[in-house]
Amino acid sequence: MEIAITGVTGNLGGQVARAVSEAGFKARLLARSPERAPQLEGATVYQAAYENTESVRQALTGVDVLFMVSAKENPLRVKQHLDFVDAAKEAGVKHIVYTSFYNAADDSTFTLARDHAKTEKHIKDLGLTYTFIRDNFYLEFFLDMLKEYGEIKGPAGLGKCSAVSRRDVSAVASKILTQPQNWENQTLNMTGPDDLNMEEIVARINKIESQNFVYIDETVEEAYESRKVWPAEQWEYDSWVSTYTAIKRGEQAGLSTDIERVLGRKPISLEDVWK
Template sequence: MTQFKDQTLLVTGASGHFGRIAVEELLARGASKIVAGTRDPSKLADLAAKGVDVRKLDFDDSATLTSAFAGVDRVLMVSTDAIGRRLAQQTAAIAAAKTAGAKHIVYTSAPAARPNLDAGLGPEHFWTEVAIAQSGLGFTILRDHMYAENNLMDGAHVIASGQLFGLIGDRGTAYVARADAARTAAGALLSADGQSIEDVTGPAAVTNVERAALYAELSGKPVVSIALTPADLKAGMLAAGLPEGVVSMLLAFQIDAVLGYHGVVSDAVERFSGRKPQTLAEVLTANRAALNA
């Protein structure tokens, strides 16, 4: 569905991996008035050559918010990476969207976003969701589950050590490919109406045991899943030299997996992108070289 393809559609963070895929998807699906917001317009010269209106957009610069949102009907607000500051950034962007006359915001949030202080990055997403709801605009909150590609950050180390550490009681994570999530966001910008919250997931919840088996299969090396208590997992990550803030976020994620928040499976990817979501195995197989580096 592309009922809004002729409205003016803004994608924030368009020079990032996620935002660029979303813009390219909008082009592929016939959107005629695309605005790509970025802190560095020079990075999007290729998209400008395809007819995309590239505008400078810096969430920390109110002047660029005013100019970038001018004349925009619908906004895909890609959550910024400024952890600790992004609530203020995103609240300012929501206000700018409303002032400019936008009618709908699509926001990339996180699963089980809630205000609990022990919910990792959840509070920033939760309060952004609240600000969007309070704006009076139409909205589609996309609670993107863990990107499958995040496994590439430590996959090679896990394979080399032969050990995958997690928590006792892990109930699995419905890893979603970043491209699938970005195309879903573009589809929501083109078609979603009203006010809704959607979980954006892969096709199945994958447990740590299953993930270890997948690493073993792709590498040809033995990998075992080791389940620990939260206290022991935290101590191990700290002993490995990870910063305490990072440890707290990782532990919160693992606890949420035990609680079942990450095991939710939805049809949002197929519904909004028109494609079946990639499996974790497919994503890792496509990146096998990185796992065996």
């Protein structure tokens, strides 16, 4: 079985590549900048971007199962995804394992989730075997903000989010890549073990650390204004703010047993990620 892995210079793809190598499987590591790819036993590095070109098709020719990490956020991300999926289809790839987003839909409140819905649809429309790993927001995202700023700030109200550890997602992806036949044409929801609002996240970390971390429940207008300290384009501001409005509207709530189903254990808790 020939495995290909994208995103290997990033957190998630890099973790998956290492786990697949440690499990004794050979893999093709696809990277826009091959010199930044990890040097792993049994791995071969290919230069490839999210596009449909002859070099990309050659890199994918002979691949049975492809792990496709969603591209870095940008206005052309949907086109990049669709072009790359087209290249995979033309190269004869049989099965795409794609990192999507929890409750992805064309009308998702979280603006970037709409990209994932379009990508999922294209993979299905081309008749490819698929496994969609729908990640909720990462626990690490919220905890890193507490570490850096001492606060979580956004218009989430008391909406709950079943945030998940990136480590769990990488473990699930690695397991699926080495046993793809068990997960064909399935959509798996990646959630943590708890549904928590922002106040509860802060309170639980304060209990561990005896800190005075805070949650500031902004209005939408306040959220846009406070984020102007970071120069960005409008679509970026929209995505940052809609992270919280999606939580407020309940779109990121709900617990799944899919991680336990794949890994045979409970998801990693907020406290364990912090530690």
